[in-house]
Amino acid sequence: MYPYVLLVLFVLLLAEISIKNLATAKEQNSNDIHLEAPHLSDRTESNRPPIKPSTNVPQKKIKQKISNTKNKINPCKGTYVRTNGTTCGLKEIMIGRCYEYQFVKYPSATNQHNIKNCTALYETFESAVRYKSHCNMNMSTYKDYFDLALAGVHVINRAMFWSGTYAVTHAYSGSGLNYITLEDTLAAAMVNGLVWCGNENHTEGFDFNSCPNNCKDNRWADLAFWGLASKTFAQLAAGEIFVILNGSQLHGRSAFRNNSYFSDFELPNFRRHGEYRVTKINALVLHSPDEKVMERCGEKSLRLLEDLITNNGFEYACKDDPEELILIMCGNQWEARECQIARRVLRQAWDTKLYGTSNSNQKSLSLLMIFYFFLIKIVVFNNKV
Amino acid sequence: MYPYVLLVLFVLLLAEISIKNLATAKEQNSNDIHLEAPHLSDRTESNRPPIKPSTNVPQKKIKQKISNTKNKINPCKGTYVRTNGTTCGLKEIMIGRCYEYQFVKYPSATNQHNIKNCTALYETFESAVRYKSHCNMNMSTYKDYFDLALAGVHVINRAMFWSGTYAVTHAYSGSGLNYITLEDTLAAAMVNGLVWCGNENHTEGFDFNSCPNNCKDNRWADLAFWGLASKTFAQLAAGEIFVILNGSQLHGRSAFRNNSYFSDFELPNFRRHGEYRVTKINALVLHSPDEKVMERCGEKSLRLLEDLITNNGFEYACKDDPEELILIMCGNQWEARECQIARRVLRQAWDTKLYGTSNSNQKSLSLLMIFYFFLIKIVVFNNKV
Numbered sequence A, B: 001m002y003p004y005v006l007l008v009l010f011v012l013l014l015a016e017i018s019i020k021n022l023a024t025a026k027e028q029n030s031n032d033i034h035l036e037a038p039h040l041s042d043r044t045e046s047n048r049p050p051i052k053p054s055t056n057v058p059q060k061k062i063k064q065k066i067s068n069t070k071n072k073i074n075p076c077k078g079t080y081v082r083t084n085g086t087t088c089g090l091k092e093i094m095i096g097r098c099y100e101y102q103f104v105k106y107p108s109a110t111n112q113h114n115i116k117n118c119t120a121l122y123e124t125f126e127s128a129v130r131y132k133s134h135c136n137m138n139m140s141t142y143k144d145y146f147d148l149a150l151a152g153v154h155v156i157n158r159a160m161f162w163s164g165t166y167a168v169t170h171a172y173s174g175s176g177l178n179y180i181t182l183e184d185t186l187a188a189a190m191v192n193g194l195v196w197c198g199n200e201n202h203t204e205g206f207d208f209n210s211c212p213n214n215c216k217d218n219r220w221a222d223l224a225f226w227g228l229a230s231k232t233f234a235q236l237a238a239g240e241i242f243v244i245l246n247g248s249q250l251h252g253r254s255a256f257r258n259n260s261y262f263s264d265f266e267l268p269n270f271r272r273h274g275e276y277r278v279t280k281i282n283a284l285v286l287h288s289p290d291e292k293v294m295e296r297c298g299e300k301s302l303r304l305l306e307d308l309i310t311n312n313g314f315e316y317a318c319k320d321d322p323e324e325l326i327l328i329m330c331g332n333q334w335e336a337r338e339c340q341i342a343r344r345v346l347r348q349a350w351d352t353k354l355y356g357t358s359n360s361n362q363k364s365l366s367l368l369m370i371f372y373f374f375l376i377k378i379v380v381f382n383n384k385v
């Protein structure tokens, strides 16, 4: 044991000097290619309207940064003006995405038995919203649309839910290759990222100038689409499912919170009985690089979540920061302090791969790396004993 | 110097034992959540037809795994059968993508002056191909389409080219957020991943049953679209540009090779004069985890590339495996041997973040990590002196 203890002491001596070196370290072999850091979008949310508490909180005024002319001229025709109303080309985009979903993205899942008529699907959607006043919507407005889009879908395995972690979750789920998020289902894929609202007075039946999503007397109107979408998706999830939460939420938000789609529309709708019931809920809690850890598994709102889940008879597991997801976060924020060491280690590994065994200097470096892990093990082992 | 030499010797002693441990190491705090490894598509190529040498090589027979009925029934209507012909919904998908490109992906770049009529754009495309025999196509077939799609685009900065690295390049370019690839331009985005070919006998004017892309007497036919697309894109690139090459190519392929789109349509078309000329070409050479290093910067075909580029008066730089891209590759192949160490280091960094300063054991572990980098520096320094 003694040599290890001595080594650790030696390390402590060197650390003081070394920390400074590390902090100011520049790339050793400075190559004159400047690369942009890759970055995902900063989205932690999709463009679903936020769920507001049902009490009448004074509403924030909609920002008028972008044009919001009330002249009822269609800003998609003639001279285009950017607005916060219905997306120009809503119909064409939805129909195009429907074809693409069936014949390009998932052609092998598409066969003569479950092929959907994209025009009919769009028309079902349209008839729910066109010429209708947005604030009259409710949770059954889009029922026919979801029924049609989901006809033939009886169960969704590897379902993945998210709250406050939009970009990372979707980078990880790999467009349905690894896991299925709501946005990987036809009904949601057709409108994801789009904006729309009906208008009974406009000649086109849609309001292209402004979609406030802000109905004083009917909170359900705003939830009509994404609330039902979330509910329907949750009802189809089966087996072991995943939810990716944000343990670094700012502004006093918690990782699991009421008035989130996950708490209000998904968790209450998981199947509890039968062959296709949800058996286990895995929470994955992410802590962004360079941001504070606000909650960890088993703490604060995550304890509430655990109780809620186990009381409902589901098995529960929670993991802070799985490596797979740390990597995606670091891939996105190379500059973050916590990601620097991995960056150096990878550089090292690739230099060994590139100049490998022929270069004895590189060889001893990788032996040092092995030595380093060996030391970690000893320390961990000593601690356990 | 002596203490370091002693340390290295000590390391060599421990290494033997340690290697075995490392190889069989299991996750220490085994958490019972099983996660899928994230993975990009395995694409190194997009779906462009390969460029064939003009000599008449015996053609490989098209695989008949998927239905290729010659009965000229439209397999997109009624009972859908998967074929290797024109993508079902080609028109709808193209028009939808055009709207999405302008009003969802790049709304801020879209203004009343450069807004494109999506239907007109599709019709220009269609009139070039519909009812036409595929083998009569040539490099001017799609000229009108590109002229229309690119009207108003005078220069493309941060252009990124690729050869044999489709998936990594596109993960990195971030849909045009970091860099602009051909597939991030409207004309190419509208058809990327789709298949089409005209048929003068079919009632629809497209062949939905089979698109061989394999014209005995006219190799240009196969290149009509993507050849012109690549050429046009290259002509618009300006300033410093990037090309991501594959230094682990299999089957005797080289990183830079003739009969690639990059060599035949892009490199010869970079602007050499004027304000918007290409000033510098940066080659980034990738070596996939767990695969052999076939070529490095300055070797074999990359030497040819360098000569070609400098002879043409461009500045040239080459970098093997930038860290940003290693991370993307490792994010995609967690299991690869070369990625394991980074995985452990990141785990370590996040454990420190999570249980941080309050846990002295963790603290000494991160000091060890600093020590490890300190040692690397010493060795590198010694070597230089």
Ligand SMILES: N=c1c2ncn3c2ncn1[C@@H]1O[C@H](COP(=O)(O)OP(=O)(O)OC[C@H]2O[C@@H]3[C@H](O)[C@@H]2O)[C@@H](O)[C@H]1O
Residues within 6 Å of the ligand: B044, B045, B046, B047, B048, B049, B050, B051, B160, B161, B162, B163, B164, B165, B166, B181, B182, B183, B226, B230, B233, B259, B260, B261, B262, B263, B266
């Ligand atoms: N956009 C495409 C494209 N789309 C589909 N394809 C494309 N090839 C080139 N390009 C352009 O040429 C360059 C790459 O072509 P290439 O060097 O042949 O790559 P490679 O990766 O060697 O081959 C690309 C293969 O992918 C298909 C073709 O079938 C081609 O056979 C890129 O920079 C891109 O701008």
